[in-house]
Amino acid sequence: MIRSEILYEIAPILSDHLVISNIGLPSQELHLIDDQPTNFYMLGTMGLASSIGLGLSLVQEKKVIAIDGDGAVLSNLGTLPTIANNVANNFILIIIDNGSYGSTGDQPTYAGKKTSLAAIAKACGCENVIECSAEQTSETLKGALASNRMTIIVAKCESGNVKVPVITMDTVAIRDRFMNAVKT
């Protein structure tokens, strides 16, 4: 399974919750599969989906799911200690780990080599870290939502992309629509 297949599978689960999605193909794929006012698409800024998701989770009670990539988390590793030490039980971070920088042409990341993001998250102090296969992602996400505990999911999948259009929606429209969805 590749990232877009995981997104297709989890889209029905995501639609009930606030979602922050990582720059590039993850946002574009999610936008194509199931555009929702509850989706915040990052059109810029590598690596900050988990930080935005944590900030959002800490100030309001709705459940927040940040969809990140292995390359993005590697670029903002400082996020994991901050998450570990500021527990928000309405926050779930899914790292779709395809071992590559998918949006830039599938160059390998260290997460596909010796480095384990799940082990890093645990070492940073994150208490509920689950590494699962791509096929298990949907069940794992459901379990994490039901647990009402902050959870980091590392979903291991194959690298590879499908052709998707860029998002042409304006950023202010994305964030205005999202902020209204947070309030209602």
Add this chain to the structure above:
Amino acid sequence: MSVNTRFLDDFIANDVSFITSVPCKQLAGVIEEIETREEIYHIPCNKEDEGIGLCAGAFLGGKRSAIIMQNTAIGVSINALVTLTQFYRMPLPMLISYRGELGEPVACQVEMAIHTKALLDRLLIPTYHFHKEEDIEEFDAILKHTFMCNKPVAILTDASFWKGN
């Protein structure tokens, strides 16, 4: 009243309830003061661009946020400021320790100080320079301005301003 107390009083009077910080010697007192205020959730971050992400998240959740940082970090923050804070039109007060000005004992700090205002200017970030203690009188108005215009706004606080605090 110390300037540290005043900064926090003004943040709270302007409904700022979420502050992230990376420490600086000059900012030690203000960071200590945050911890005494129940109205504010203080979340130390490991790098300033991460902090800008945290603040963006809090803003999306309907809360006013702010970052406290050193001017040496403007370089690592530029992409986040431009492609997140500015691109999505989000307000962000940045209370910045302006190292490398008169009274600076560390030569290296001057290397970044000479770029600080040029970078902020280039980024079209409204910038206020606190040099004398009474400059803090403008802080409340600066916060109101920031939340009115939905922009990142920089408050540079130099060693002369912090003298005695």
